Amino acid sequence: MIEIKDIVKSFGDNDVLKGISCELRQGETNLIIGGSGTGKSVLLKCTIGLVRPDSGSILYNGRSFYQSDKEGQQAIRREMGVLFQGGALFDSQTVHQNVQFPLDMLTSMPPDEKNDRVAFCLQRVGLENTGKLMPSEISGGMKKRVAIARAIVMNPKYLFCDEPNSGLDPLTGVKIDELIREITDEYKITTVVITHDMNSVMEIGDNVIFLYKGRKLWEGDNNAILHTDVKELKEFIFANKLLREMRD
Numbered sequence: 001m002i003e004i005k006d007i008v009k010s011f012g013d014n015d016v017l018k019g020i021s022c023e024l025r026q027g028e029t030n031l032i033i034g035g036s037g038t039g040k041s042v043l044l045k046c047t048i049g050l051v052r053p054d055s056g057s058i059l060y061n062g063r064s065f066y067q068s069d070k071e072g073q074q075a076i077r078r079e080m081g082v083l084f085q086g087g088a089l090f091d092s093q094t095v096h097q098n099v100q101f102p103l104d105m106l107t108s109m110p111p112d113e114k115n116d117r118v119a120f121c122l123q124r125v126g127l128e129n130t131g132k133l134m135p136s137e138i139s140g141g142m143k144k145r146v147a148i149a150r151a152i153v154m155n156p157k158y159l160f161c162d163e164p165n166s167g168l169d170p171l172t173g174v175k176i177d178e179l180i181r182e183i184t185d186e187y188k189i190t191t192v193v194i195t196h197d198m199n200s201v202m203e204i205g206d207n208v209i210f211l212y213k214g215r216k217l218w219e220g221d222n223n224a225i226l227h228t229d230v231k232e233l234k235e236f237i238f239a240n241k242l243l244r245e246m247r248d
């Protein structure tokens with residue numbers, strides 16, 4: 001579990017996060033949703049240690065990242081897998097090399113063990129026998145799968161996904177959501193997904209946190225969200241035509 005407590009972050013006179021607290025639960029897909037510019041990415045960057053909050057604390061299974069020494073921070077970082085927006089694969093490396101990259105950077109695992117681990121992760125995301133291909137030879141959905149395989153290769157306790165569906169057709173997007181959900185459940189990971197996508201909210205929203213202008217306005221699951229009384233959340237949800245028609 002990750003406990004976010006009263007996080008405040010400003011850039012100059014732009015107060016981006018105005019005191020956000022929430023719990024990101026283990027074995028669940030925790031979705032951070034909200035309109036553009038509401039602070040979702042900044043909150044994610046604070047949570048993965050890329051942006052230091054002005055105040056507040058973030059605890060990873062009880063351990064404070066920002067109050068840990070360098071070694072403690074590295075230990076927590078090693079437990080994080082990150083799926084960056086767009087996948088961020090290295091174009092000049094094969095699928096296998098891309099997935100192996102964190103093992104090369106962060107472990108002294110013997111080569112055979114690395115190969116086995118990479119093969120296992122590729123198989124887990126449904127991409128066995130693709131290791132020799134280059135990223136340019138595979139589809140957008142397959143690239144996301146490779147990026148997921150890379151994010152889980154270190155066996156993370158925490159998985160962060162920034163807009164995992166961006167650039168994918170709806171059906172492929174649903175399959176990626178399902179994969180993230182399955183992996184979360186199977187390995188009991190604390191998964192955090194940033195999204196604008198109401199399909200994802202309805203499919204995998206175990207714990208949904210709605211941000212609006214740097215504050216948390218609502219928190220609940222995907223069953224409760226359609227019955228919200230919060231005006232700003234209703235506007236966000238029912239901007240989606242299909243959901244509006246379902247409601248009416």
Ligand SMILES: Nc1ncnc2c1ncn2[C@@H]1O[C@H](COP(=O)(O)OP(=O)(O)OP(=O)(O)O)[C@@H](O)[C@H]1O
Binds near residue numbers: 011040041043
């Ligand atoms: N490094 C930075 N320096 C200055 N301002 C920043 C920085 N990073 C983010 N901001 C500002 O923080 C605010 C929130 O940005 P953020 O990227 O978190 O929004 P978001 O909710 O993720 O939006 P989107 O859905 O469009 O990605 C914006 O006003 C942005 O300009």
